[in-house]
Amino acid sequence: MPLKEEVRRQQAAIFSELADSWEQKQAEIIIYQKLINSNLWQNAKTIGLTLSNPGEFDTQPLIGLANAVGKRVVVPRTRPARKMDFCQLTPQTPLVLTKFGVYEPDEQIAAVNKEQIDLLVVPGLAFSAAGDRIGFGGGFYDRFLADYRGIVVSCAEPKRFFAEKNWASEDTDQLIANVLTVSGWFGTNSQRGEKR
Numbered sequence: 669m670p671l672k673e674e675v676r677r678q679q680a681a682i683f684s685e686l687a688d689s690w691e692q693k694q695a696e697i698i699i700y701q702k703l704i705n706s707n708l709w710q711n712a713k714t715i716g717l718t719l720s721n722p723g724e725f726d727t728q729p730l731i732g733l734a735n736a737v738g739k740r741v742v743v744p745r746t747r748p749a750r751k752m753d754f755c756q757l758t759p760q761t762p763l764v765l766t767k768f769g770v771y772e773p774d775e776q777i778a779a780v781n782k783e784q785i786d787l788l789v790v791p792g793l794a795f796s797a798a799g800d801r802i803g804f805g806g807g808f809y810d811r812f813l814a815d816y817r818g819i820v821v822s823c824a825e826p827k828r829f830f831a832e833k834n835w836a837s838e839d840t841d842q843l844i845a846n847v848l849t850v851s852g853w854f855g856t857n858s859q860r861g862e863k864r
C-alpha cells in the first residue's frame with residue numbers, strides 16, 4: 669500500500685488541475701444541498717469551517733449560508749506545536765496570510781472554546797467510506813480531533829472519495845464520523861446512506 673504522502677501528492681496534482689472547474693463545482697453544489705438539509709447542520713449554532721484555498725472543497729458558500737441563517741462561523745488559527753484554535757469569522761475579522769499559504773484570524777482575535785463548536789467541517793485531500801482521511805500533512809486536525817466532542821463532517825466530491833482506502837494509516841489518524849458525498853453519507857457513523 670502506498671504511504672499517505674504518495675496519495676497526498678497524487679491528490680494535490682488532481683486538485684490543482686481541477687480547481688474551479690465546473691465538474692468540481694457541480695459536485696460541491698450537490699454536497700452543499702445535502703449538508704444544509706441535514707439535521708447535523710440545522711441543529712448546529714456554531715460551525716467550524718476553513719478559509720479554503722483553490723483546490724480544496726470550497727467553503728465560501730457554506731460560510732455565506734451559515735451566516736444567512738444566523739449561525740456563528742469559526743475558522744482555525746494555527747498555534748505553536750501544531751495546535752490550532754478557532755475564532756469567530758465576520759466580514760470585519762482581520763485575516764493574515766500564514767507561511768503555509770492559508771489565511772487565518774489575526775493574533776489579537778479571541779479564541780472560541782472548542783466545546784462551543786457544535787459542528788466541525790474537516791478539510792482533506794482524500795477520504796474513505798470507512799472515515800479515513802488524508803489532510804495536508806501538518807497533523808493539525810488529528811491533534812484537534814483527539815479531544816473534540818462535537819460533530820465532525822467532511823465533504824468529499826467524487827475525486828476526494830475512495831470506497832476503500834489505498835494508503836497505510838498511522839496510529840494518530842482520527843477517523844471521520846460523517847463523510848458526505850454526492851451519493852450520501854459515509855464514515856464511522858453507522859446510519860449509512862440515511863439522512864443525518
Ligand SMILES: Nc1nc2c(c(=O)[nH]1)N(C=O)[C@@H](CNc1ccc(C(=O)N[C@@H](CCC(=O)O)C(=O)O)cc1)CN2
Pocket residue numbers: 718719720721724744745746752767768770791792803804805806807808809
Ligand atoms: N484552508 C485550510 N486551512 C487550514 C488547514 C487546511 O487544511 N485548509 N489546516 C489543516 O490542517 C490547518 C493548517 N494546515 C497546515 C498543514 C500543513 C502544514 C505544513 O506542512 N507545514 C510544513 C511546511 C511549512 C512551509 O511550507 O513553510 C511544516 O510546518 O513543516 C502547515 C499547516 C489550519 N488551516
Ligand SMILES: Nc1ncnc2c1ncn2[C@@H]1O[C@H](COP(=O)(O)OP(=O)(O)OP(=O)(O)O)[C@@H](O)[C@H]1O
Pocket residue numbers: 672791801802803804805806807808809810811814838840841
Ligand atoms: N496527536 C498527535 N500527537 C503527535 N503527533 C501527531 C498527532 N497527530 C498527528 N501526528 C503526527 O503529525 C504528522 C502529520 O500527520 P498527518 O500526516 O496525519 O497529517 P494530516 O492529518 O494529513 O494533516 P492536517 O490534519 O494538518 O490536515 C504525522 O507524522 C503524525 O504522526
